[in-house]
Amino acid sequence: MDFSNAFKxxxxxxxxxxxxxxxxxxxxxVAGLLPELRQRGATLVDVRSAGEYASGHAPGTLNxxxxxxxxxxxxxxxxxxxxxxxxxxxxxxxxxxxLVDNPSQHPHGDFSLCDTGLVTDDGHDKLTxxxxxxxxxxxxxxxxxxxxxxDGTRSASPRFPLAPLLRHAMGQGLVFGVHHRxxxxxxxxxxxLAALDTQMQTPHQESS
Numbered sequence: 001m002d003f004s005n006a007f008k009x010x011x012x013x014x015x016x017x018x019x020x021x022x023x024x025x026x027x028x029x030v031a032g033l034l035p036e037l038r039q040r041g042a043t044l045v046d047v048r049s050a051g052e053y054a055s056g057h058a059p060g061t062l063n064x065x066x067x068x069x070x071x072x073x074x075x076x077x078x079x080x081x082x083x084x085x086x087x088x089x090x091x092x093x094x095x096x097x098x099l100v101d102n103p104s105q106h107p108h109g110d111f112s113l114c115d116t117g118l119v120t121d122d123g124h125d126k127l128t129x130x131x132x133x134x135x136x137x138x139x140x141x142x143x144x145x146x147x148x149x150x151d152g153t154r155s156a157s158p159r160f161p162l163a164p165l166l167r168h169a170m171g172q173g174l175v176f177g178v179h180h181r182x183x184x185x186x187x188x189x190x191x192x193l194a195a196l197d198t199q200m201q202t203p204h205q206e207s208s
Contacts, residue, residue: 034058034083037081037083038060040080040081041080041081042080042081042082042083043062043076043077043080043081043082043083043116044058044060044061044062044083044085045061045062045063045064045076045082045083045084045085046058046061046062046063046064046085046086047064047065047066047069047084047085047086048063048065048066048086049065050063050065058085061085062075062076064076066086066172066174069172069173069174073173076116076173077116078114078115078116079115079116080115080116081116081117082116082117082118084173093136093174093175093176094135094136094138094139094169094174094175095133095134095135095136095139095166095169095174095175095176096133096134096175096176096177096178097111097119097129097130097132097133097166097175097176097177097178098129098130098132098133098177098178098180099111099113099119099127099128099129099130099177099178099179099180100127100128100130100179100180100181100184101127101128101181101184102126102127102128103128103186105186105192106128106186108126109125109126109127109128110126110127110128110129111126111127111129111170111177112124112125112126112127113127113177113178113179117176117177117178118173118175118176118177119170119175119176119177120170121167121170121171127177127179128186130180130184139165139166139169140165143158143160143165146164146165146168147160147161147164147165
């Protein structure tokens, strides 16, 4: 049997099987964590529609349909873990961002990180978005309703900033984050790159 040709012919089916296998494994993993999270006082939020929720849901979950989430964020405790779920996972989170301590050239930060892991555009003690994140493709759905029309959006390959989409998703409670407390350097200018290069070479000079 020619495995190379078989792979070329059937790789879409293999990829689909792997995807469903991952979704099944991930769901089982999350389900296994729920008892411990409940003991820690976690709030379980189901963002499906009221009809979907009525057809079956995990005991003790709070139903806040996705379209109502931005207006009902006050119902979600900010001092305990929050687990957000839906039917497929596409509605329970759009992005996860890496946030860092504010560098000297950006002292006021970008976004706030709640104790629950939610990222908001307002609040105190803002952190800086490191430019690193994981995103669901659904974040870009209907982007034209969020991004104002300009030369970039009218091009064959539209170009536009990410921040408005993130802020829009934050308003719906769909952006999460993590605070990285280790080293991180913003090398957005030649001067900062040169400073980092000098800093990295200094230990080698001292050890020689």
